[in-house]
Amino acid sequence: MEKIVGILGGMGPAATVDMLQKFVDHTPATRDQEHIPILVSSIPTIPDRSASILGDGPSPLPAMQEYTQRLVQGGAKCILIACNTAHYWDKALQAQCPVPIFSMLETAAEAALNLNATQIGVLASTATIEKGLYRRELEKRGLHCIEPDPHNQKAVWESICALKAGDLPKARTLMQHQKELLFQKGAEVIILGCTEIPIILAQEAAETPHRYIDATLTLVQRAIAWYKEK
Amino acid sequence: MEKIVGILGGMGPAATVDMLQKFVDHTPATRDQEHIPILVSSIPTIPDRSASILGDGPSPLPAMQEYTQRLVQGGAKCILIACNTAHYWDKALQAQCPVPIFSMLETAAEAALNLNATQIGVLASTATIEKGLYRRELEKRGLHCIEPDPHNQKAVWESICALKAGDLPKARTLMQHQKELLFQKGAEVIILGCTEIPIILAQEAAETPHRYIDATLTLVQRAIAWYKEK
CATH class of the missing domain: 3.40.50.1860 (Rossmann fold)
Structure with a gap:
């Protein structure tokens, strides 16, 4: 089984890049093939997390579920959510996700x-x-x-x-x-x-x-x- | 139809991060939702491109085809290859890919x-x-x-x-x-x-x-x- 990390990103895109850069910087590797396999969904149309929590926006959960599912279908064996605020929904997301979601x-x-x-x-x-x-x-x-x-x-x-x-x-x-x-x-x-x-x-x-x-x-x-x- | 850019990356991971950062820097956007939807495959186990071309390594094409297919299944409507050398195979990749591959x-x-x-x-x-x-x-x-x-x-x-x-x-x-x-x-x-x-x-x-x-x-x-x- 190939271990692939799935990143549910796009919340926002700069934060997703920052997370990927940290994988590059903190993985001990001397050549490409030693780095960690990662799939990234950076689809920023996910409804605003803060607006939803604070009361006047649609829930981002359906979009988060859809993109998480795509990552799992693509082979991701664990999921990272590249957004602290979105962790408000991490239990709801985990309930429908067959691989572990690690909590930031x-x-x-x-x-x-x-x-x-x-x-x-x-x-x-x-x-x-x-x-x-x-x-x-x-x-x-x-x-x-x-x-x-x-x-x-x-x-x-x-x-x-x-x-x-x-x-x-x-x-x-x-x-x-x-x-x-x-x-x-x-x-x-x-x-x-x-x-x-x-x-x-x-x-x-x-x-x-x-x-x-x-x-x-x-x-x-x-x-x-x-x-x-x- | 949601337009999603697919990035075939991991060749190497740092170059993939650089490409994503350039999307963030060069997209006129004032909030997350205005950025461009992107799916990224940064799976660096793809066999070395240079070693294959220069004679003594396995071809990366099968892995490139597999990960491109996953991007398309995930919704990508065009593909970017985040590696110049890998463009040696871009026509072969395009032949089996239903969405356009833009050439660097x-x-x-x-x-x-x-x-x-x-x-x-x-x-x-x-x-x-x-x-x-x-x-x-x-x-x-x-x-x-x-x-x-x-x-x-x-x-x-x-x-x-x-x-x-x-x-x-x-x-x-x-x-x-x-x-x-x-x-x-x-x-x-x-x-x-x-x-x-x-x-x-x-x-x-x-x-x-x-x-x-x-x-x-x-x-x-x-x-x-x-x-x-x-």
């Missing part, structure tokens, strides 16, 4: 636990924060979750939307202030809990890696470990 | 023609050079093809292999010398004719874009234009 919420929370920190900041979409997606996973592990207050959360979301629209400088300026506020509120480490955020704060995460958990990277590492299991 | 050789040669240059340098894999893949497309359009001599072509190939193995600094040093030699031989513009080379010479191509044709980018632009056709 769980891999990031596990990474926080392994750091021996207890005060964990979370930068994520407003929908992810409002639904407590990370809070639940962190508290389940006895960790304390530090989130932006509603006013500052608006700025986090504005930053994410700026990146989706291609304006990295604006995204950076907004997000740099928000991560600073979380550290001031006592966060020892911050989960970059929206797939756009590791792109926005790439420089900070590279310079002080012990202060950030790149949720995307924790999921990629989980998939690489899965691939190497016999 | 053709889009890059067209771009050279549109620049009003006549002396076109080519940096590519040794297999691409030996089979004259670019030479044929250029001469068909009345353009003169300038290639490294066999000794220097070895250094070009060494550079490409260095990137595939993750050693960008070595790849850069080798390739910078080779592009200089082609300019000295009279090239007015150089086709970056192996999907790894735009990554290796990214800085040069960004600083003096009129001196380089990024073959990957010309193919991406072709696909974006196709997507926008009614």
Whole structure:
């Protein structure tokens, strides 16, 4: 059986590219054939996840189910969802999916636990924060979750939307202030809990890696470990 | 009918990521849903293209056919091959593929023609050079093809292999010398004719874009234009 990783992406496309780049960067390989087989669905017409959660948009679940099914038909033996917010539907997706869906919420929370920190900041979409997606996973592990207050959360979301629209400088300026506020509120480490955020704060995460958990990277590492299991 | 672009990638994975990044960068979009729907097969176990062409390896064609078929089954309405060398088999692949396969050789040669240059340098894999893949497309359009001599072509190939193995600094040093030699031989513009080379010479191509044709980018632009056709 050929092990193939399926990536349900397109939410958004830049985050999908970032996840693929992390597979390239973190797979020990000296030639093409040693890299990990991946199928990617980057079909960005999936309805907006945040708009659906926050109340006024259609559910993305049917499209997510359809594209996941195509990945499985194409040979994918596990599925990664390249979007934190979309993990709101991961159990519903798993219920109809014959192969395991690895959860980015769980891999990031596990990474926080392994750091021996207890005060964990979370930068994520407003929908992810409002639904407590990370809070639940962190508290389940006895960790304390530090989130932006509603006013500052608006700025986090504005930053994410700026990146989706291609304006990295604006995204950076907004997000740099928000991560600073979380550290001031006592966060020892911050989960970059929206797939756009590791792109926005790439420089900070590279310079002080012990202060950030790149949720995307924790999921990629989980998939690489899965691939190497016999 | 939903228009979906299929990318036959994994040859190698870094080049596939580069092509996807170019879709993100060159699609005018202000939100996720305006980006182009893409399915990607990045299954790098496809037998080595160069080893097959140069004589001692199995053909990659059966694997290329299988993964192309999976992309078409998944909904792809056109196919891009994210590897210049693999275009050696593009006609054989097209013969069994019900949707159009756009040729990177053709889009890059067209771009050279549109620049009003006549002396076109080519940096590519040794297999691409030996089979004259670019030479044929250029001469068909009345353009003169300038290639490294066999000794220097070895250094070009060494550079490409260095990137595939993750050693960008070595790849850069080798390739910078080779592009200089082609300019000295009279090239007015150089086709970056192996999907790894735009990554290796990214800085040069960004600083003096009129001196380089990024073959990957010309193919991406072709696909974006196709997507926008009614």
